[in-house]
Amino acid sequence: PPFDGDSRFAFPDWAYKPESSPGSRQIQLWHFILELLRKEEYHDVIAWQGDYGEFVIKDPDEVARLWGARKCKPQMNYDKLSRALRYYYNKRILHKTKGKRFTYKFNFNKLVLVNYPFIDMGSGRVPQSAPPVPTGGSHFRFPPSTPSDVLSSSEELRSPGMFSSVARRMARGSVSDCSDGTSTNSELEEAVGADERGVGPDRAYRGLLPPRLPHESLFRIYPNPGLSRHGPRVHPDSLSPFPVSPLPGPGGLLAPTLSPALSMTPTPHLPYTPSPSLSSPMLGSHFSFNPEDMKHYLQAHTQSVYNYHLSPRAFLHYPNIIIPQPHRPTLEKPAAHHLHGPPLPLSHSLGHQPGGGEDGLHHPSPFKFKLQPPPLGRKQRESGSLSASASSSCSSSSQFSSFTGSSQAAGPPKIKVEPISDIESEEEVEVTDISEEDDLNQNDRDDETNGTGSSFSAPPHPDDDGDDDEVFKTPATPTISGGIGGGLAGGLAVLPPVLLKSEPGQAAPISPGGTLCIPLKLRFKRRWNEDQKMEAGGERDEAEDKKVRAEEEEREGRREGTGEVANGGGGAGGVILGLMLPPPPTQRRASSELQRATAQLSLENTGC
DNA sequence: TCCGGAAGGG
């Protein structure tokens, strides 16, 4: 068993694929890192270590060299590379593991959970794809008769909505500079993971699926949760950045057992950070999810709907799934009223950890807050260093970028921040952000509760591994729906945020499913945030908060007057959204093209 | 070592 490299640190394919990033064709560092991490040959250079998602750069110089080679930047060094890594802090893609040299940690919890709440690394024979958020029209089938395989094209993986900025970024990988979309071999899609396990037998399955239910091919539901994981044994040494998912509480109809993975400790000697919604990391880079996870997710989603008046349309049809009533009974109208099944105590969605799941780690939460001095004037450095960057013509073209990058024009920006999110912002969203720290139960700021104009975020889950909270995004594309299955051409047809928000105190629009969308979103959000603050001990990182707020403001300001609509954030935003929705048949070609164009992601620097 | 501002490039 072994330590067979490749499968050990398998990541979901979407993590490597850049399809959703038409705008940025350049390979991104985190992406590159991920790749190095997955390659056995680089284990002496960089490797997973410690907590999930935590990795150590064993040979900084080498990593830098590789990165430099990849980017055709011969002058690259660890100092520079690390600077780039530090930029990820704000983006929440990474954070530093303090005290450990050259050690960083991916925010996979968030990244994964946000997008694919029930992803499971559990068995190698599962689809790597992420479960998309079931949409109104499609029914969820439990279980599928056949294990479906991966859908490599993330367009198909993208779940409508449920994107946080980070997630978006995360998903927005990039392609190799030097080798890009010229490839026509669609098989290359798996190129990245080519070195790995079987993409399996069931690949063909995809083709059998009715076009209208692309999701199904994405899902692999455990026919028999609990057994499935016993097959492929995992080597103790296995590491995966993905946390396990302890689904608390007695399950619903379909969640009879806890995932065996829960008891697994990939790295016995190392700290283990379990997280809900994710199951056993292991072998494979395949994803799957089981009913428990589904339930978990649905609960969360429900909660979201409940708290933020999201469109519950996604809940319309989930046979056999019991969606627990969300907490906060104070709310008059349960958004989930239309759901089957009796309400279950949502022990984990909100409030505290049930203590049940073995992830009942309750870190004492030694919050550390860094207070930053108010941004004063900026120092002006006038040394005109003319560094001739090593020329390179590696990069490819980006035919998509339609950005009108006019971020900060006139007016002295008060605080300059690496924006965490892009496009749109929620009105005065009270951000609750706590700087990330390992072993903390932190509440992330609700990173962009706005997504592509149609997403909302839900409260974080305290039952998380304490490293991150999840932010579930749900599609709020109410009006379009109806039979929009493939209606949204590539998802480009998006409703402007406006349509998604109802006036306070006003009855919300009725979604196709006949569900009400309650307004007051913000109010509850604030409420939530407050709760979070309380939980966090009332403390929070002011500086961070400020920054975040500044960002929000900035975005706000930017948006104002631009008449920006959903797609206004730039081509990327729109496209991403498009990818998030199951592509209608007619969009397939484009998708696959994009897919092809972005499939290959090699470490090799083919053209410098 | 690590951090993050500033400026610039593509």
Added chain:
DNA sequence: CCCTTCCGGA
């Protein structure tokens, strides 16, 4: 946007 380059500071 996503770094790359530089750099002062902790």
